[in-house]
Amino acid sequence: MAFLEVDHVSKYFPSPSGIGQVCIFKDVTIRVEKGEFVTVIGHSGCGKSTLLNIIAGLEPMTEGGVILNGKEISGPGLDRMVVFQSFALMPWMTVFDNIALAVRSAYPEWDRGRVAAHVRKYVALVGLTGAENKKPAALSGGMKQRVGLARAFSIEPKVLLLDEPFAQIDALTRGVIQEELIQMWNATRNTVFMVTHDVDEAILLSDRIMLMTNGPASRIAEIVDVTIPRPRARSTIIEHPHYYKIRNHIIHFLVRHAARGPDGREEGSLDRAAGAEPLVVNFEKDSLVLR
Known part of the structure; x- marks a missing residue:
């Protein structure tokens, strides 16, 4: 199979x-x-x-x-994690928090430090280091989709x-x-x-x-x-x-x-x-x- x-x-x-x-x-x-x-x-x-x-x-x-x-x-x-055409980010959350929300849902047993390290790893993979504290309104379309990809990949x-x-x-x-x-x-x-x-x-x-x-x-x-x-x-x-x-x-x-x-x-x-x-x-x- x-x-x-x-x-x-x-x-x-x-x-x-x-x-x-x-x-x-x-x-x-x-x-x-x-x-x-x-x-x-x-x-x-x-x-x-x-x-x-x-x-x-x-x-x-x-x-x-x-x-x-x-x-x-x-x-x-x-x-199964979906990345849609529409960026589907929480507008009141930062880049870091949008990704961390998914990580905490997938790994509720992880402590704050482990979640943060895991999020930073995927932020770096999509080239958004330095933009972690920005909210979606301050991001270009390409950056928003990078956040979506990082969020999807982060929960493995x-x-x-x-x-x-x-x-x-x-x-x-x-x-x-x-x-x-x-x-x-x-x-x-x-x-x-x-x-x-x-x-x-x-x-x-x-x-x-x-x-x-x-x-x-x-x-x-x-x-x-x-x-x-x-x-x-x-x-x-x-x-x-x-x-x-x-x-x-x-x-x-x-x-x-x-x-x-x-x-x-x-x-x-x-x-x-x-x-x-x-x-x-x-x-x-x-x-x-x-x-």
């Missing part, structure tokens, strides 16, 4: 007309190994964030189950869930924080499940990229292995011969699935049966194989 397993999960919402239900995604199965960094990409409305919220225990699933480290998830827990969760964490940050700052996220992940090797629209970001950060079709009844259609060795950096990753192969494949997938035929199906798709295992794309083996 994988460390994190999403097992044939489906999600339905009531239809706008009030009659029947709308299937957001159907029969999604994902297996993530411990320490793996997995990203999901798909068009808006395919259910990426809903799937992440189900793993977090914030949203009930209609069918299926989620198993983490051999135990089924039944609600929120400190073994079994799974870190990132819901488009850099969407509200300008491109230059985003690149800097992506590099910092890589450094933090290298230091901790947390299992990470991330949702993003940014193809380049996914290639830089991920071990595998899962591609979702459009809704309704979206599914994981392909899994792309990122066959670019670590450590990676934004300045050098584009030089690897697989970079543009991976990037072009993902973009072609998104463009193809953005075009829908009159029956609602994606034009040019492989027309595989619903519930079929996703295709695995691996450019190191120069192949497209069934998992």
Whole structure:
């Protein structure tokens, strides 16, 4: 069994007309190994964030189950930590206190000195030493998201869930924080499940990229292995011969699935049966194989 397993999960919402239900995604199965960094990409409305919220225990699933480290998830827990697009900081608390609040919740038996040392460690990891006593109103967007990342990493969760964490940050700052996220992940090797629209970001950060079709009844259609060795950096990753192969494949997938035929199906798709295992794309083996 994988460390994190999403097992044939489906999600339905009531239809706008009030009659029947709308299937957001159907029969999604994902297996993530411990320490793996997995990203999901798909068009808006395919259910990426809903799937992440189900793993977090914030949203009930209609069918299926989620198993983490051999135990089924039944609600929120400190073994899963979410970093949202909106920075979600306590505005009346300082940087230090926002992080310490999470640390004290995760480790109630720790004394004040141990909590403080642990918080300072993660403040330093995100480059905010010297800003510990500032409140969110005095921070830039990039600094706020650094606090969110430090808070999430500080409790050392079994799974870190990132819901488009850099969407509200300008491109230059985003690149800097992506590099910092890589450094933090290298230091901790947390299992990470991330949702993003940014193809380049996914290639830089991920071990595998899962591609979702459009809704309704979206599914994981392909899994792309990122066959670019670590450590990676934004300045050098584009030089690897697989970079543009991976990037072009993902973009072609998104463009193809953005075009829908009159029956609602994606034009040019492989027309595989619903519930079929996703295709695995691996450019190191120069192949497209069934998992």
